[in-house]
Amino acid sequence: MTTTESGTVAPGDVAAETEPEASPLVVRDLTAAYRGEPVLRCVNLALPEGRLIGLIGPNGAGKSTLLKAVLGLVPVLSGEVLVFGMPYRKRRRLVGYVPQRESVDWDFPTDALDVVVMGLYGRLGWFRRPGKKEREIAMECLEKVGMAAYADRQIGQLSGGQQQRVFLARALAQDARLYLMDEPFAGVDAATEKAIVGLLGELKSRGKTVVVVHHDLSTVRDYFDWVVLLNREVVAAGPTDEVFRPELLQRTYGGRLAVFRENGAPTRAEG
Amino acid sequence: MPLSDVWSDPNVRWVLLGCMLLGLSGGVIGSFTYIRRQSLTGDVLAHAALPGVCLAYMAIGAKSVWAFVVGAALAGWAAVLCVGLLVRRSRLKADTALAAALSVFFAFGVVLLTFIQRGEGGNVSGLDAFLFGQAATMTAGDVRAMATLSAVVLAAGVLFFKEFKLTGFDPEFARSIGFSAGRIDALLMSLVVVTVVAGIQAVGVVLMSAFLIAPAVAARCWTERFGRMVALAGVFGAVSGWAGGYAGTFSHQLPTGALAVLAASALFVLSLLFSPRCGLLARAVRRFVQRRMTRAEFRRAAVGVKKP
């Protein structure tokens, strides 16, 4: 008998107990809009568990929108999304989210530790206040991303890379089985990049599934073992070796694409 | 009036307590709206309360705090709905729509007020005092009503503290873990309405928004921790209320509400000048120190170059 992450059996999870392991994320015929414009058209996906999955595509392809549609942050016009076999509402505890850095008010009076503690709010539910235990967990997560020394620094005073790491720590605190990350590598320094990569490796070794919206083609092979090529609809999805090929990339990026190779492998694309 | 007599004089005591409670709730709730960048919405709710209160009076025929809360809430809700419609259906930006709603609802309130005053027995209502407040004539009953409302507001602030913080900082993340920003917004706006009705007698509708903004902004200048900011804003608000009430004991026909707002503004200006975070003084000092340090470094570097 399997138990859920937090160690207790929640009523909504009973079905998952008796079924064979459901895929972490199944998307069927999803059509979703962003700011009133339909962006995703009939998207179909079934992701395997325990992989580091790169979500690749040109600007405006709907990569962020896909993540947001899964989380219920944008309206779903048709189709359905299942997280471990159930609608997202019932699986919140199992999903961790690292949003893009722009969506946040950085002038807010809060420090790095406080932000990580916010990741635990879902577990606390309404009314309950975070206490010593929550702060300890948050501190551990900060250590994992190398930000323990900045725990009481106001977040606006951190660099871009440091902020990104705090966000990651917050997602870690959520202690999920599926992680959705929106451009975590965007605009970060080398040290942060290394830290994130290390973290991804650790997550994978613990059997977590991570979906990462990623823009830098030259690093896809190094970071991800599964890839989804997206341009408003799924062009291809599968293990990196099978899917991350020039022909499929051309199709994804709409033809006007210059692919730079290094030792036969695509390293950069410009469209 | 000498300070020592202040608490033994019943009327002065009531005025001080009333104004302090008002300042306290205003500061606390104002902090929540300020960090969510919704201070203007708070202002709209304060001004929209006027027609709501007038309509409640016209419906009931008497002054009742609870009827006023209902009236103000309905009017505030209507105002927010109008703003939403304006933003969605026209090309107006949010702050333009808010300013428009504020003016229109307030004007409607003034018309209703005049209508009530011209009616038979109209002046007995004393509703005109709701524009600028009349703190001096507060009684023990008024203070009790205010205390109840303030207690509700403060309790809600404590209870939902982390929810307000979360949805203010990262509303998307909040939604993803199940805390609907929309519901929290509605809750906060309701608390603003209750605070406004509580304070309407002391400072009136026009000045109320000052209490929702000034103490919070002043507190922000002194700390980076949200919890401390809220507490400090409450203190600033209470002190301003107390100062206004006390100043009113010195001479005849002094408008207590306006004096309290002046006190709050003074605290605000002092914070702007002298606080370590926003302080203009602090910033000037820092720049001066930095310039000296840089000059010293250049000098050292130049000397280094000159060395053979």
Place this chain on the structure above:
Amino acid sequence: MGVWRAWKTVALLAWAAVLSACSASGAAPGGATVGDRPIRATATTGMIADLVRRVGGDRVEVTALMRPGVDPHLYKASQGDLRRLERADVVFYNGLYLEGKMEKILESLGRRKAVVAVTRDIGPDRLLRVQGIGDKAQYDPHVWFDVRLWMIALDTVREELTRLDPAHADVYRRNAEAYRAELEALDRYARLRIASVPKERRVLVTAHDAFQYFGRAYDIEVRGLQGVSTAAETGTKDVTDLRDMLVRRGIKAVFVETSVPEDRIRAVIEGAAELGHRVVLGGSLYSDSTGPEGTPEGTYVGMFRHNVDAIVDALK
């Protein structure tokens, strides 16, 4: 957008402004001779309306602008009022800044028709001075609380009606005489009843300072919470000073007014109670307006008598 559209908008707005100005000035002024039809008179307060009605009788159609319970210090004229003022052959108002917010309108109206302050014939030596702003002399406008002064106003009204309608001078004289007799009786009544209250208890405390003339005429001490105009704000010191006086002098009753909110004086009463001194509400007085129309208190004499009775009964 274009310059042409901008100009069209400006022209439209200007035209609208002109139109509204025209409508404000109303139809043809009623300055023509009255002849046989009744005189149309518009009065501001109910007391003045009552006065004009008594002197004019059937010859005059009187409209009062301010309904009972309305505060003349704060009253602002509406569009409907402007029409009523325009239609009138003569406008009677109190003057001495009682109708503080209507001064401009009455002034401009006075240039085109008969606008009469019923207090105009009361000499400054008989008026009470009041703390004004600057060095401009300001007087307490509540003259109707001294019946003798109101009799001077009676003469003013009679004069004006006679001037407008000389044909019926006799009627006006007869009405005025009859009413004067009533006022004399009222004056005597007030004097006698007030005198029956023992001197040390003869203190009238009200929400605002409307009764100074009353106090002077009938030998009763008068104190108000607010100053002469209700438009001024009540401060904490005003409340505490009045309360301390009540406690110090052992005054047992205070009065509210029908046109001023009760909660102001209530704070004084409750404060006194906290300090151990019980003060009752002696009743509601008609200060700046008459009682409801159709009741005895809807007339000047009626409201005056009511006030006197309420005061005396509570203080004795």
